[in-house]
Amino acid sequence: MKHTATLYLIMMVFAASSLHAQTEKGQFVIGAGTSIDLSKTESNAALKTTSLNMKANGGYFIIDNLSVGISGSLKAAYGNANVDGIENTDILSEFRYYFNGTHFRPFVQMNAGYRYARLVFTSTDYTAINKAHGLALGGGVGGAFFIRDNISIDLGLQYLHANLKRSTIPYGMNGPIQEEKPFKAVMDDLKLSIGFSMYL
Amino acid sequence: MKSKALLTALLVSLTSIVFAQTEQGKLMVSGRTSLDFAYSKTKMGGSSIPDNGEVSQDSYNFSLMPALGYFVIDDFAVTLQTSYAINNGKTDNQMSQLTLMPGVIYYIPTGSIVRPFVELGGGYANISTKTPLTSGGKATNSFNGYTIGGGVGAAFFIKENIAIELSGQYASVRTKFSGDSSIKMNISGFSGGIGFSLFF
Numbered sequence: 573m574k575h576t577a578t579l580y581l582i583m584m585v586f587a588a589s590s591l592h593a594q595t596e597k598g599q600f601v602i603g604a605g606t607s608i609d610l611s612k613t614e615s616n617a618a619l620k621t622t623s624l625n626m627k628a629n630g631g632y633f634i635i636d637n638l639s640v641g642i643s644g645s646l647k648a649a650y651g652n653a654n655v656d657g658i659e660n661t662d663i664l665s666e667f668r669y670y671f672n673g674t675h676f677r678p679f680v681q682m683n684a685g686y687r688y689a690r691l692v693f694t695s696t697d698y699t700a701i702n703k704a705h706g707l708a709l710g711g712g713v714g715g716a717f718f719i720r721d722n723i724s725i726d727l728g729l730q731y732l733h734a735n736l737k738r739s740t741i742p743y744g745m746n747g748p749i750q751e752e753k754p755f756k757a758v759m760d761d762l763k764l765s766i767g768f769s770m771y772l
Numbered sequence: 773m774k775s776k777a778l779l780t781a782l783l784v785s786l787t788s789i790v791f792a793q794t795e796q797g798k799l800m801v802s803g804r805t806s807l808d809f810a811y812s813k814t815k816m817g818g819s820s821i822p823d824n825g826e827v828s829q830d831s832y833n834f835s836l837m838p839a840l841g842y843f844v845i846d847d848f849a850v851t852l853q854t855s856y857a858i859n860n861g862k863t864d865n866q867m868s869q870l871t872l873m874p875g876v877i878y879y880i881p882t883g884s885i886v887r888p889f890v891e892l893g894g895g896y897a898n899i900s901t902k903t904p905l906t907s908g909g910k911a912t913n914s915f916n917g918y919t920i921g922g923g924v925g926a927a928f929f930i931k932e933n934i935a936i937e938l939s940g941q942y943a944s945v946r947t948k949f950s951g952d953s954s955i956k957m958n959i960s961g962f963s964g965g966i967g968f969s970l971f972f
Contacts, residue, residue: 604803604805604968604970605803605805605967605968606803607803607965607966607968609964609965609967610963610964611962611964612961612962612963613959613960613961614959614960614961615957615959616956616957616958617957691814691816693816693821693829702816702818702820719972720972722931722934723970738818751819752819753818753819754818754819755816755817755818755820755821756818757814757817758815759812759813759814759815760812761810761813762810762812763808763809764808764810765806765808765809766806766807766808767807768803768805768806770803770934770968770970772931772934
C-alpha cells in the first residue's frame with residue numbers, strides 16, 4: 573500500500589514536471605505559422621506581380637515561464653499594376669508569461685516595436701495612398717492548449733496602438749513639397765487569432 | 773560483436789522513428805493552419821486627405837486557412853487545403869477570396885530525416901470585390917472558376933512530429949465573371965516557400 577502511494581506520488585510529480593518542461597528556462601517556442609513565401613504571377617491582362625510574405629513568431633525562455641522574442645510580418649508586392657513595394661510590416665518585441673496549468677496554460681504578453689503601413693483612403697471620387705511608419709505598443713492575453721508535449725494550439729487576443737507619420741517626402745516639379753499638414757495616422761487594432769506553437 | 777548488434781538495433785529503431793510520421797493512419801497539419809480576425813480603427817489627417825481634413829476609417833480582415841492531410845497508405849496522404857479571406861472589410865476596397873483544393877502528397881521513403889515529396893491538387897476558386905457606385909451603394913463583382921497546382925519539396929524532420937518544409941509550386945487559377953462568362957480572369961505563376969508541418 574505504501575509502495576503504491578509512493579509510486580503514484582512519483583508519477584504525479586513526473587507528469588507535472590513534464591507538462592511544465594516546455595516553458596522551462598533555455599527552451600525555445602516558435603509559432604508554427606513562421607514562414608517565407610515568394611511568388612511570381614502573371615494574369616491574362618498582362619499584370620505581372622512579384623510578392624513576398626514573411627511571418628515570424630518565436631521566443632526564448634530566459635527564466636521558467638517567461639519568454640522573450642519577436643513577432644512580425646512583412647507583406648511586399650512589386651509589379652506593373654497598382655502595387656509598388658512594401659505594403660504592411662510589423663516588427664515587434666514580445667514578452668510572454670505563461671501561468672501554471674496542466675494541459676491548458678494561460679498567458680499574458682506585451683509587445684513594443686515598429687510598424688510600417690500603406691494606408692489607402694478611398695471615396696467615390698478620390699483615392700489617397702499614404703505610406704507611414706512609427707511606434708506600435710500593445711499587449712494581449714490568451715491560452716496554450718498542449719495537444720502534445722511539444723505542440724500547442726494557441727488562442728490569443730491582442731491589442732496594438734500605433735502612432736504613424738509619413739515615411740516619404742512628397743516631391744513636386746520643383747523638389748520637395750513642404751506640406752502645411754504632413755500626413756499622420758493613429759491606428760488601434762484588435763486581433764483574435766488561433767494557431768499552433770512548437771516547443772524545442 | 774555485442775556492440776555491433778546494439779548499433780544495428782539503434783539504427784532500426786531510428787529508422788522506424790523516421791518513418792513513423794508518414795505511416796498509414798497518421799495525420800499531418802500545415803503550420804500555416806490558422807484563424808485570424810483583426811479589427812482596425814484608423815484616424816488619418818494631413819494635406820493629402822480630401823478637404824485638408826481628418827477622416828476615420830474602420831476596417832477588418834478575416835482569414836481562415838486550414839490545411840491538413842491523412843495518410844491512406846504509408847507515405848501517401850490525401851490533403852485538403854482551404855482558405856477564405858476578407859481584406860479591407862467595411863471599406864470601399866473590400867475583397868474576398870475562397871479556395872477549396874483537395875489533393876495528394878507523396879513522401880519519398882529515403883530512410884533519413886530528409887524526405888523529398890511531390891504534391892498535386894485542384895479545386896474551386898472564387899474572388900469577389902465590392903466597389904462603390906457614384907449613385908450610392910456598392911457593386912459586387914464575382915469571379916468563379918477552378919485552380920490547379922503541383923509542386924515538389926523536401927521535409928526536414930527536426931523532431932519526430934515536426935518538419936521544416938522547403939517547397940516550390942506552380943499554380944493556375946482560371947475564373948469567369950459571374951455576370952458575363954466572356955470576361956475572364958486567369959492568373960498563373962510559380963511560388964517558393966519555407967514553412968512548418970506537424971504530424972500526429
